[in-house]
Amino acid sequence: MTVIAFIIGILLMVVGLAVSIALHELGHLAPAKLFGVRVGQYMIGFGPTLWSRRRGETEYGIKAIPLGGYISMAGMYPPSPKGSGDGRAGGGFFATMVQDARASNDETIAGDEDRVFYKLPVYQRIIIMLGGPVMNLLLAIVLFAIVFSGFGVATATTTVSSVSQCVIPASENRTTCRASDPEAPAAAAGLKPGDTIVSIDGTAVSSFDQASAIIQRSPNTQLTFVVERDGQPVTLQVTPMLAQRAVTNAQGVAEHNADGTVKTENVGFVGIGPTSEMQRQPILAGPQAALQNVAQVGGLIWQMPVKVYETAVTVVTGGERSADSPMSIVGAGVLAGEVASADVPVSNRIAGFLSLLASLNIALFVFNLVPLLPLDGGHVAVALWDGVKRAWARLFRRPPPKPVDATRLVPVTFVVVVALIVMGGVLILADLVNPVSLLGH
Template sequence: MTAIAFLVGIVLMIVGLAVSIALHELGHLLPAKRFGVRVGQYMIGFGPTLFSRRRGETEYGFKAIPLGGYISMAGMYPPSRAEGRAGGGLFATMVQDARVANDETLAGEDDDRVFYKLPVHQRVIIMLGGPVMNLLLAIVLFSILLSGIGVQTATTTVAALSECVPATGATSCTSDDPAAPSVEAGLQPGDEIVSIDGTPVSTFAEASAIIQASPGEPITLVIERDGAQQTLTATPAPIVGAAPDGEADPAEIGFLGIQPTAEFVPQPLWAGPQMAFENVVAVGGVIWQLPVKVWQTGVDLVTGQERDPNGPLSVVGAGVLAGEVAAADAPVLNRVAGIIGLLGSLNIALFVFNMVPLLPLDGGHIVVALWDGIKRAWAKLFRRPPPKPVDATKLVPVTLVVVIALMAMGAVLIIADIFNPVSLF
């Protein structure tokens, strides 16, 4: 049964990834069609086509490898016919090949339904559409997680009682250990603590703070049991706790011996968006240091050291974590919440990663469009003729280097996720 649950978790992650990619490409497709650009293909995945159907001028389909997707827009770059062939050399040949491939998407010189002829703001909107779709999906998922399901919080309802006051460092009770104050006071599982020493408490943290601040001092507990309130008196046992901040010696705190009930507490509606943007900042810090992080992951793989749990993961690693969550010995709602959280984090990663200002990523296309806009604004300011559109095919060699680097880092992460995986448990 655990193996089946593990596989279900992996399948859910694959389906979630496919949906995230589909929405990402839809974020490009809708504004492209709205602005009149001819879109030849809308594909989920890479490699051989598994299924496709043409509707109008666009072919929609799925490919064999669900690790990405794309839409094929006419005229991503300006035509190169007037510039002639490039000179010799590998990079020059690559540039020329890219120009030829781009020219094939152009219906003719008089065709205005091409990407490069759009106003700058429309090109930026099209390229932003994909990443923004992932960000919006992450906000929805985190809102469902935090406001729909809630955050698991320790409440003032007693789940269980400790049998004794264990000796320092002990994990179990002996016959010599005194009974826990909660047992002596007559507390029972299911009791809800309403107030302590006249102070109302609504969370276990509030109750715990008062108990810990009263070692050896009698306190009055108002509890609710079977719909009726009762008053009990307990004396927290003094035990050695953690040292306060800035102090070397441990502090003496009160111990009552109660274990709280954990419940899902819905959070305000703004908690989901807040969590999403906090994750954007956190993932941005990882992406910024991605080469260093991947190198360290490779070193940990070779040396057998434990990986940084906050480091980068491949799709394989995300699938393994989803499998672990699905197979965990926990209530179904907890596992559902875990899967939703992973999918939300995945979409944040897709958003941040695609905003990196390097071709062939969306952020690179946005930079090209903005540079074109700056050149045009500069020419207009000084009353010069409009400049030629920016020819991004000249950046193909740099793009190739980026692609090779991404493939290499992806391979390292996949191998590490197989042989030295990050585990939640």
């Protein structure tokens, strides 16, 4: 592993994350200005300001910690109710937080009460809040399209790259043969690396998946292989043996039983591995991959607390961490470093990095849609509730209701923020002491 390349990969991930955040906030900024909302700040990152410049009424800047960003819009919430008091005398911790949130919001309203967020029609508020996540989705679609249609996808071919000398049970965690292991059928039949499979039992095969399917459903059945070797056809008789194989999911990750053991199945096995080559995909393959990724990440988001707990257990016990466990930006940086320093062609490394960055943007898209403040989905939920109240009033010919005062949800927001900080801390610790690695443990 080249240290310099590894560091470059991490730095590229930091830059990629900063660009993703900048586009996310731009997705909020553009419609906000289009609908006339006064925007005081557009900031990338948190903490001390490294650089800023004011253009018109908006200050644009970069802060020291590139783990997020924000725009400051006037009047995110309605002004404080009259006679609400300062909330600090005997009001309790959460009451003080509510009043502080209202006071900060009131400062953004002062001077121009017509250009505020909370007075916009419901659909405009939803467009503004969805603008950020949608930008992440669009970026992911573009990146996946570049990877799939520009660089291509590593695809198993019908050319044999390796021939196993023996059959090792899937339940045994080893890679070397023992004297007691049976000889692999492919080796016994004379298959060699470099052979290209042309047909099996008279059925022409054009992909390794086709060949694998025939082999797996034909245990203990002699098959006639026609392979091309050094430009000449060679006929071999191969009898797949019945063997255990680990069951994998769509991502190629081994599935486990309830007791933690690897789930296996009995299939025909001959002991060959395919060569891979990059094959460009149709232009729609990238967007399709992005949408599939959205569905997968969406399923994981709702399991996040459980997944984080399981990850924390591996940190304490030293157990093996699941390949599909959640990770922090630290973990993403490690993977980017591994991709950049991998012993593969540069084009493969670029494609791998772009895929990783695209997946990160899918995670940002899905995560920000969770309907909890302070996430964008929480603001969308507030706007929808306001719309429901107004529609209900119109339906029954009642006076328009007051705007929804989301500052009342500050205590809930506080709990969500604390939970996010705790989960983020656990994942960062796990990524430091027990990281998910492309190279395996």
